[in-house]
Amino acid sequence: MPRNVLITAGAGHIGQELLPLLQSLEETRVILPTTNASRLKASLPPHSEPQSNPATFIAEEGSLTDPAWFQGLLEKYEVETVFLCLTTEDELFTTLNCLDCMARSKTVKHLIYLSACYDFASTECAQWILRNCSSGHVLVKILTEQKLVYGNLPFSWSVIRPTLFFINDLRSKHSMIENSVYDEPLSEQGVSRVAPSDIALAIKNVIIDESGKWNGRHISIGSKKVYKGSEIADIWSKALGKRIEMYPATEEGFRRFETEMGSKKNSAWGRDMRLMVELFAKEPFGMTEKEYLEQVELLGKEPEDYEAWVQKTVTTANW
Numbered sequence: 001m002p003r004n005v006l007i008t009a010g011a012g013h014i015g016q017e018l019l020p021l022l023q024s025l026e027e028t029r030v031i032l033p034t035t036n037a038s039r040l041k042a043s044l045p046p047h048s049e050p051q052s053n054p055a056t057f058i059a060e061e062g063s064l065t066d067p068a069w070f071q072g073l074l075e076k077y078e079v080e081t082v083f084l085c086l087t088t089e090d091e092l093f094t095t096l097n098c099l100d101c102m103a104r105s106k107t108v109k110h111l112i113y114l115s116a117c118y119d120f121a122s123t124e125c126a127q128w129i130l131r132n133c134s135s136g137h138v139l140v141k142i143l144t145e146q147k148l149v150y151g152n153l154p155f156s157w158s159v160i161r162p163t164l165f166f167i168n169d170l171r172s173k174h175s176m177i178e179n180s181v182y183d184e185p186l187s188e189q190g191v192s193r194v195a196p197s198d199i200a201l202a203i204k205n206v207i208i209d210e211s212g213k214w215n216g217r218h219i220s221i222g223s224k225k226v227y228k229g230s231e232i233a234d235i236w237s238k239a240l241g242k243r244i245e246m247y248p249a250t251e252e253g254f255r256r257f258e259t260e261m262g263s264k265k266n267s268a269w270g271r272d273m274r275l276m277v278e279l280f281a282k283e284p285f286g287m288t289e290k291e292y293l294e295q296v297e298l299l300g301k302e303p304e305d306y307e308a309w310v311q312k313t314v315t316t317a318n319w
């Protein structure tokens with residue numbers, strides 16, 4: 001049977017790793033909603049190896065914030081599987097409307113939802129996060145994950161919970177080169193790190209699974225080790241051959257980070273990101289041994305190594 005899969009954020013950090021993995025799937029149509037079809041088409045993977053029937057990529061231009069348009073796409077292509085990866089200030093409305101569209105479509109059978117590495121579905125963890133954090137792009141994951149558990153939705157789901165992406169470090173590239181500073185204040189509590197290519201592999205493996213064993217499961221993706229801020233600075237120092245200082249996880253460091261993130265996007269986003277890094281300063285951001293082993297089972301391998309990625313990154317041509 002042909003497979004119809006809808007992938008959001010195809011040009012995004014995970015999407016760019018996921019689309020090449022989907023290319024080898026036969027009898028598959030990959031529907032790619034985007035606000036910028038020409039940019040997305042330019043980023044599609046080239047046909048690398050001869051294949052009788054590679055996956056077909058279909059870019060559809062519109063906005064995920066428009067429920068009628070999104071529902072129309074699901075129905076037009078008889079989409080069975082959706083990968084939902086949403087961001088920006090309207091993440092709450094867009095996520096809930098997308099879930100509603102999927103329920104109304106009557107075609108969608110499975111959702112893969114991109115969350116983050118907290119146990120948002122448990123009351124204990126949700127209460128701890130609500131006590132300690134006001135970041136909208138974090139809290140939206142509580143509501144969404146609880147909606148999946150309690151919402152009586154007419155499709156099955158799998159939740160992917162990544163830790164902190166390796167590529168976030170590239171936001172500090174200019175600052176590390178010019179000022180020898182990693183300018184996102186990561187504390188000594190420590191954060192697990194993850195390669196977007198591993199997140200993409202997990203999603204592909206859920207898409208092709210026919211046993212249903214990942215249905216109703218929350219799968220954390222990332223390193224077993226949590227890296228302290230000082231360790232991240234050491235890893236970059238070693239790779240660059242000069243001392244890199246971590247922004248201090250103090251009121252001053254958080255305030256500067258907020259201002260800089262705000263100037264890159266907008267002030268609300270700057271505050272929201274600050275609230276998230278302040279949460280990382282309260283407890284380690286990582287996973288249990290059991291969650292780590294579940295991940296290895298889904299990936300079929302150990303996750304990528306963060307330090308090796310840093311070393312490789314500084315030797316690439318466009319570093």
Ligand SMILES: NC(=O)c1ccc[n+]([C@@H]2O[C@H](COP(=O)([O-])OP(=O)(O)OC[C@H]3O[C@@H](n4cnc5c(N)ncnc54)[C@H](OP(=O)(O)O)[C@@H]3O)[C@@H](O)[C@H]2O)c1
Nearest residue numbers: 009012013014034035036086087094115116162163164165
């Ligand atoms: N970065 C991390 O370390 C980390 C860790 C854990 C979880 N996460 C989660 O990962 C998710 C993806 O974050 P990201 O920064 O990596 O983004 P991203 O995957 O690079 O996605 C950005 C693209 O997604 C599309 N998009 C997503 N939401 C949209 C919306 N509401 N309206 C319109 N277009 C939308 C847009 O595509 P077009 O431009 O083609 O329209 C946009 O360019 C977020 O939910 C984030 O909270 C991130």
